[in-house]
Amino acid sequence: MFQIDVMSRTPVYEQLVEQVEKFILTGILSEGDKVPSVRSLSMELSVNPNTIQKAFSELDRRGLISSVPGKGCFVAEKARESLQVSKRGNLEGLSSQIRELALAGVSKEEILSCVEKVFGEEEKKND
Amino acid sequence: MFQIDVMSRTPVYEQLVEQVEKFILTGILSEGDKVPSVRSLSMELSVNPNTIQKAFSELDRRGLISSVPGKGCFVAEKARESLQVSKRGNLEGLSSQIRELALAGVSKEEILSCVEKVFGEEEKKND
Amino acid sequence: MFQIDVMSRTPVYEQLVEQVEKFILTGILSEGDKVPSVRSLSMELSVNPNTIQKAFSELDRRGLISSVPGKGCFVAEKARESLQVSKRGNLEGLSSQIRELALAGVSKEEILSCVEKVFGEEEKKND
Amino acid sequence: MFQIDVMSRTPVYEQLVEQVEKFILTGILSEGDKVPSVRSLSMELSVNPNTIQKAFSELDRRGLISSVPGKGCFVAEKARESLQVSKRGNLEGLSSQIRELALAGVSKEEILSCVEKVFGEEEKKND
């Protein structure tokens, strides 16, 4: 289920956070579902339990999962919804990235075709 | 000319690199131009000379400036061109960001309007 | 009668203890009354019997209930009285909380109005 | 400056967070001030650097300090103000505590005198 790259520059715990977010967004993890335990993930990924814990703490802090000591971690109510709202806030991040590309001489057409390409993939998946 | 934010999360030396790149891209720094010296920048920005040096080393490594011992640093030949090529490589970064937004339920229309907005700003500037 | 929230951060056994205390204080449970059995509560609340047992042990330790082997648990003599005494010990907890609020710039008036509000509610109930 | 009690039930890192908050609120730590380094605090308090780090991460997350890798941690802009706002949100916590005491038979007068006492102390300090 999870795949982490220990050689990556982005911290392992951050990779975990991102993947859980992705799973929630795609519906692989639904609200109320139990998230794999710290120890099982630690074994499965050969990652120290503390690192898993850190990722889970962060997800808890963001209100995406709810950690219940002695029972496990569960995907929070409205996790998906709140995730969609927060991600949407990154639209300005997109703007700045486009601005940078424009500065580098990338034409509007190239960027538009890039958008089309991505949404083309999406449709393909849904077939 | 330069503006750095010591409280920012992005390393000071990286901020310097980014700004030099931007200056090259916008033409504020043209090929052959002399880049301010390590010492003068250090004074001006109240930044440790080592940090400035690190930024210059990085720019040198990327082939954007070239150091001439005893004379200073100069914007390299074809700096702008090579910069445009490398930045263009970020198109895949754009794709992944768009993919994320799509996953979060942002519609194609919203993204397209975002692209239009940015290029609208660009045109305005050129008026 | 009992309501527990398994997702809550406060341990289930503690929630149980608090609720029994509240029932004693409000008179819902009077001295000598039989407390529901571990097994029935376990069924009713879908909570592990061990957890119920732990709560009862704690209540026993505090002298609020007494277990009669083979017969069940009963609210102890003077349970209400001793509870009132121990709760009164929380007055110092109140002081420290008020001190914190004062430090945060909350005025004496605001706190007094808060006190009035609570006692206003109480009177309303007794009407 | 800092005092932690390793025997306390409240985690060491939480004690640290609380103390820093208190220092900010009382003005012992002003905005822009440098907070002692992770390592120096670790030595001074005989607490593992990781534990200090955890406290600082939490404070950073709350926007009360700003961690700058390689430079140190600094009290954030508006730290005091935002702290006052968030603490004020605890007024409802005060209400519930008062409600509990009322339930235990504590009279309104006793609580009012408690409030008076605390604010009496405050005035004394300011003399």
Add this chain to the structure above:
DNA sequence: GTGGTCTAGACCACG
């Protein structure tokens, strides 16, 4: 020197 990340391994409270 600084903070940030990670591992290894321990103990605790809870269920």
Add this chain to the structure above:
DNA sequence: GTGGTCTAGACCACT
């Protein structure tokens, strides 16, 4: 079994 906290000690990037 679960998550939460802590220690000890390491490495990294940055100043």
